[in-house]
Amino acid sequence: MAERVLLRHLDVPDIHKLDVYLAHGGYAAARKALTTLTPEQVTEQVKASNLRGRGGAGFVAGMKWGFLPKDSPKPVYLCCNADESEPGTFKDRAIIEWNTHILLEGILITAYAIKCHTAYIYIRGEFAFGARRLHEAIAEAYKAGFLGKNIFGTGFDLDVYVHRGAGAYICGEETGLIESLEGKRAYPRIKPPFPATYGLFGCPTIVNNVETLACVPSIIANGPEWFKSIGPEGSPGPKIYCVSGHVEKPGLYELPMGMPLRTVIYDYAGGIRGGKKLKAVMPGGSSFPVLTPDEIDVHMDFDSMRKINAFLGTAGIIVMDEDTCMVRALEIIDRFYHHESCGQCSPCREGTGWLHKLLLRLEEGNGRPEDIDLMDRIAGNMMGNTVCVLADAAAMPTQSFLSKFRDEFVAHVTLGRCPLKKNGTGHRQAA
Amino acid sequence: MPKLTIDGREVTVEDGVNVIQAAERLGIEVPHYCYHPGLSISGNCRMCLVEIEKMPKLQIACNTKVAEGMVVYTRTPKVKAAQEAVLEFLLINHPIDCPICDQAGECKLQDYYMDYGAYKSRFPLEAKVRKRKVVDLGPHVVLDQERCILCARCTRFLDEVTKTSELGIFSRGDRCYIDLFPGKRLENPYSANVVDVCPVGALTHKDFRFKARVWYLEKTQSICTRCANGCNIDIYHRRGEMFRFRPRYNPHVNQYWMCDEGRLWYKALQQESRLTRPLLRGAQGFTAVTWDQAVNWVIEAITQAQATTTSGESAVAGIVGAKATNEEAYLCLRLLTSSCGTELVAGLSWSPPQAFADDFLIKADKNPNTRGLQALGLLNGKVAVTHILDAAEKGTIQVLVVFAADLVTALGREAVEKALGNVKVIVLDTDYSGTTEYADIVLPIGTVAETDGTYTNYAGRVQRVRQAFPPPGEAKTGWEALSLLHAKLGGASYLSAAEVFAELAQTVPVFAGLTYGKLGNHGVPLASLLPEEVRGAASA
Ligand SMILES: Cc1cc2nc3c(=O)[nH]c(=O)nc-3n(C[C@H](O)[C@H](O)[C@H](O)COP(=O)(O)O)c2cc1C
Ligand code: SF4
Numbered sequence: 004m005a006e007r008v009l010l011r012h013l014d015v016p017d018i019h020k021l022d023v024y025l026a027h028g029g030y031a032a033a034r035k036a037l038t039t040l041t042p043e044q045v046t047e048q049v050k051a052s053n054l055r056g057r058g059g060a061g062f063v064a065g066m067k068w069g070f071l072p073k074d075s076p077k078p079v080y081l082c083c084n085a086d087e088s089e090p091g092t093f094k095d096r097a098i099i100e101w102n103t104h105i106l107l108e109g110i111l112i113t114a115y116a117i118k119c120h121t122a123y124i125y126i127r128g129e130f131a132f133g134a135r136r137l138h139e140a141i142a143e144a145y146k147a148g149f150l151g152k153n154i155f156g157t158g159f160d161l162d163v164y165v166h167r168g169a170g171a172y173i174c175g176e177e178t179g180l181i182e183s184l185e186g187k188r189a190y191p192r193i194k195p196p197f198p199a200t201y202g203l204f205g206c207p208t209i210v211n212n213v214e215t216l217a218c219v220p221s222i223i224a225n226g227p228e229w230f231k232s233i234g235p236e237g238s239p240g241p242k243i244y245c246v247s248g249h250v251e252k253p254g255l256y257e258l259p260m261g262m263p264l265r266t267v268i269y270d271y272a273g274g275i276r277g278g279k280k281l282k283a284v285m286p287g288g289s290s291f292p293v294l295t296p297d298e299i300d301v302h303m304d305f306d307s308m309r310k311i312n313a314f315l316g317t318a319g320i321i322v323m324d325e326d327t328c329m330v331r332a333l334e335i336i337d338r339f340y341h342h343e344s345c346g347q348c349s350p351c352r353e354g355t356g357w358l359h360k361l362l363l364r365l366e367e368g369n370g371r372p373e374d375i376d377l378m379d380r381i382a383g384n385m386m387g388n389t390v391c392v393l394a395d396a397a398a399m400p401t402q403s404f405l406s407k408f409r410d411e412f413v414a415h416v417t418l419g420r421c422p423l424k425k426n427g428t429g430h431r432q433a434a
Numbered sequence: 435m436p437k438l439t440i441d442g443r444e445v446t447v448e449d450g451v452n453v454i455q456a457a458e459r460l461g462i463e464v465p466h467y468c469y470h471p472g473l474s475i476s477g478n479c480r481m482c483l484v485e486i487e488k489m490p491k492l493q494i495a496c497n498t499k500v501a502e503g504m505v506v507y508t509r510t511p512k513v514k515a516a517q518e519a520v521l522e523f524l525l526i527n528h529p530i531d532c533p534i535c536d537q538a539g540e541c542k543l544q545d546y547y548m549d550y551g552a553y554k555s556r557f558p559l560e561a562k563v564r565k566r567k568v569v570d571l572g573p574h575v576v577l578d579q580e581r582c583i584l585c586a587r588c589t590r591f592l593d594e595v596t597k598t599s600e601l602g603i604f605s606r607g608d609r610c611y612i613d614l615f616p617g618k619r620l621e622n623p624y625s626a627n628v629v630d631v632c633p634v635g636a637l638t639h640k641d642f643r644f645k646a647r648v649w650y651l652e653k654t655q656s657i658c659t660r661c662a663n664g665c666n667i668d669i670y671h672r673r674g675e676m677f678r679f680r681p682r683y684n685p686h687v688n689q690y691w692m693c694d695e696g697r698l699w700y701k702a703l704q705q706e707s708r709l710t711r712p713l714l715r716g717a718q719g720f721t722a723v724t725w726d727q728a729v730n731w732v733i734e735a736i737t738q739a740q741a742t743t744t745s746g747e748s749a750v751a752g753i754v755g756a757k758a759t760n761e762e763a764y765l766c767l768r769l770l771t772s773s774c775g776t777e778l779v780a781g782l783s784w785s786p787p788q789a790f791a792d793d794f795l796i797k798a799d800k801n802p803n804t805r806g807l808q809a810l811g812l813l814n815g816k817v818a819v820t821h822i823l824d825a826a827e828k829g830t831i832q833v834l835v836v837f838a839a840d841l842v843t844a845l846g847r848e849a850v851e852k853a854l855g856n857v858k859v860i861v862l863d864t865d866y867s868g869t870t871e872y873a874d875i876v877l878p879i880g881t882v883a884e885t886d887g888t889y890t891n892y893a894g895r896v897q898r899v900r901q902a903f904p905p906p907g908e909a910k911t912g913w914e915a916l917s918l919l920h921a922k923l924g925g926a927s928y929l930s931a932a933e934v935f936a937e938l939a940q941t942v943p944v945f946a947g948l949t950y951g952k953l954g955n956h957g958v959p960l961a962s963l964l965p966e967e968v969r970g971a972a973s974a
């Protein structure tokens with residue numbers, strides 16, 4: 004297999020260090036971009052590569068950069084979204100901690116493309132080690148002249164700052180991130196206006212995910228055609244799959260975009276732990292619909308997933324075996340959204356808590372028959388009607404659990420306990 | 435000017451207007467909580483959903499600007515269902531304690547859920563998120579966190595209007611609550627406006643809490659007379675008693691706001707010290723007399739003074755306080771100059787030294803009508819109050835008419851005592867004051883709440899006040915009392931304040947062309963009516 008791009012540290016030890024990174028061709032792409040291409044040409048190449056945002060929404064990166072106003076007198080900012088808090092997702096962390104310079108190089112090229120001279124890396128507060136690694140790498144890069152003034156003698160300046168979050172999922176939502184960076188409560192903003200026109204400190208701003216930015220150097224180094232040749236053309240590139248849950252070999256797998264979900268689970272992650280049967284998979288973190296075993300032949304790319312009403316999301320693949328109680332699993336998911344809703348919008352603030360309480364009641368054996376439809380209705384009322392999509396992120400898994408595993412929810416009501424529970428013990432099943 | 439269609443009706447509005455405002459022009463109410471026209475758009479309540487052609491999802495009307503050819507529906511089943519859902523969310527943790535809530539009757543939550551059919555909370559009470567019920571925020575405002583729907587109007591007001599940011603939203607999700615930032619108290623001079631912006635009963639005014647059910651109160655358009663700004667207000671009253679002032683929108687004066695001191699000014703207008711009967715001083719002090727007796731006494735005093743005066747010298751003088759309406763001040767002028775033939779009429783506009791003022795609404799001039807008196811030529815320095823008092827002391831005048839002015843507070847007791855010993859003092863006022871102690875006769879008149887009239891604010895805007903209820907006891911409105919005297923002295927009598935104003939507008943050039951009708955709800959600035967040179971000449 005070819006050398007990995009994003010998880011290159013698995014092939015090249017110590018690549019987080021500048022000398023090792025340089026010895027393996029590091030910053031050559033940045034040099035190429037800054038010294039031989041115009042910002043517009045860089046943007047064109049990234050657009051042509053069809054690089055799609057790895058933060059979950061899959062928006063075409065080059066197109067997003069193109070939304071920046073051409074003639075704004077205000078400075079342009081780049082925010083690297085390193086808040087990675089999606090359940091089941093731990094890919095950005097690996098890049099930050101072990102392939103640190105590829106991220107900085109991606110930031111440098113992107114900043115050049117969008118004519119930005121100040122970039123912020125907003126990193127999840129819990130990633131203390133990652134923040135340290137970033138600080139070290141940034142110091143190295145300044146010293147080597149890859150950051151700071153007159154980079155590569157081109158007259159291009161760039162400063163990069165690391166900002167540590169304080170532990171809220173909502174700070175990963177791009178406008179919540181911007182508010183937080185401004186020193187405010189991370190209340191997502193209503194859109195329009197979008198960050199490209201009114202972002203950080205009211206200035207044009209691009210927010211990109213760590214993995215997205217880490218893809219950029221390889222596009223400049225190898226060309227957009229190379230990038231597009233990896234996986235499906237409309238949604239191409241190297242991709243990190245995060246596999247967690249009841250598999251033999253949980254972990255990160257860098258593979259081309261568009262791998263069949265079955266292949267990732269069975270061929271790479273070693274199949275279901277202890278030879279058990281697969282019951283359910285959340286393929287893209289916790290924020291999207293759950294899949295059943297007969298749906299796992301789907302290809303893991305943005306477009307293929309949409310065709311079966313699923314989402315690639317962060318490719319945080321959460322695998323659940325036959326012993327998993329789906330009521331408890333959903334309770335854990337909705338507990339997360341109940342905890343993390345910023346509380347701004349009525350449907351999300353009240354809906355997440357309401358869902359969670361109903362699920363707790365169901366788990367405790369006190370669920371009412373009408374609660375199942377009530378939960379479905381609450382989730383339906385939360386969808387598509389809030390400032391950010393956290394409400395949808397809670398509603399989508401809820402509705403899919405309720406419809407795909409309805410019998411199990413009904414059984415909880417009729418039995419007054421979990422049907423998987425044997426002889427009244429083992430209520431808290433592995434989940 | 436985009437033209438759009440809302441519920442099948444066309445409307446043309448200015449650019450930049452949102453769909454809530456456009457609908458309002460057609461008399462269509464789009465239900466909303468977080469939107470407030472005086473604050474930034476927050477878009478958090480999600481109540482203002484509307485259907486817009488060519489848009490797949492429902493849109494929030496507050497953050498949707500009008501566009502040419504836009505087709506909006508505010509009442510489709512889809513919209514109704516979505517709004518019902520939002521209400522359901524808002525009520526799930528709401529205590530629904532309307533029977534003991536001050537906001538009942540003007541609560542948007544209550545209004546809408548009544549519209550949508552009383553909703554039975556699906557959660558047993560013990561499962562509701564409990565928060566603090568009586569949080570003391572400052573001198574005026576109390577917070578009930580459980581009733582709060584987190585619309586962020588209060589925080590936006592404090593962030594954007596006063597820029598004092600005392601309140602914040604703390605915690606996350608359904609645990610969110612409004613509270614003071616550590617070390618802060620809600621005590622800026624405009625703090626009580628948060629009570630008005632709060633769409634529910636979460637923020638209440640200490641002064642109004644539990645005092646009255648709003649549906650028993652009447653509402654009358656008026657002006658705050660606490661300072662020269664002339665903030666537009668509504669007086670809430672019942673059977674001649676005032677319960678509160680609330681700001682009334684005027685884009686030119688106070689937008690949606692008023693200051694805390696002005697808000698409580700109604701108390702100063704209905705104190706024990708109110709005068710309710712004409713009083714005549716005798717050997718044993720004041721005795722109540724009838725209006726006939728009082729008026730006759732006054733007329734006699736004036737005619738006597740005129741008869742005994744030596745040629746040329748005015749025997750009668752008048753002082754008009756800047757509390758007087760334009761109509762009252764004008765009638766004082768008419769009465770004294772035409773009927774009594776005196777030139778000795780001075781205005782008195784007194785404010786405590788170093789009175790508080792800021793660059794927002796509050797003015798250091800604590801009189802509502804200084805500019806009006808100026809416009810009538812009463813404060814131009816031709817006749818000074820001190821000059822009149824000197825004349826009184828010297829005995830050149832025999833009768834002094836004091837209208838709505840307290841000389842004692844303004845000039846000190848000593849000066850007043852020296853001057854007024856030798857003259858007949860006729861006082862027309864609302865309350866006992868230092869000056870009434872020197873009066874020979876007192877005629878009780880109505881306050882701003884009890885009369886029709888106009889004031890001219892610091893910027894020269896002429897604004898109407900309307901009678902909320904008649905003056906107490908036997909008191910008469912100021913213009914009626916003056917009209918009575920005027921008629922007795924052979925002048926005209928007037929049937930209404932409007933009639934007085936019409937004459938004023940005819941005779942005083944700066945007011946030319948104005949009528950009550952033209953003043954409308956927001957008043958008219960004097961300056962805009964006249965070119966600068968005419969204005970200059972008129973006030974010179
Ligand atoms: C509730 C919520 C949390 C999010 N958290 C993250 C995050 O931790 N990291 C991230 O990159 N994007 C996150 N996103 C997506 C961002 O809003 C945004 O789409 C993304 O950073 C854009 O980068 P991309 O185009 O490179 O994917 C989140 C979105 C929502 C609604
Ligand atoms: S949807 Fe939820 S998380 Fe997003 S802004 Fe609204 S309340 Fe906050």
Ligand code: SF4
Binds near residue numbers: 582584585587631636
């Ligand atoms: S206290 Fe009132 S104004 Fe403030 S957020 Fe709550 S409901 Fe809104």
Ligand code: SF4
Binds near residue numbers: 664
């Ligand atoms: S600013 Fe002046 S007019 Fe306005 S409310 Fe306050 S005291 Fe009254």
Ligand code: FES
Binds near residue numbers: 467478479480482497
């Ligand atoms: S009024 Fe529009 S969302 Fe609240």
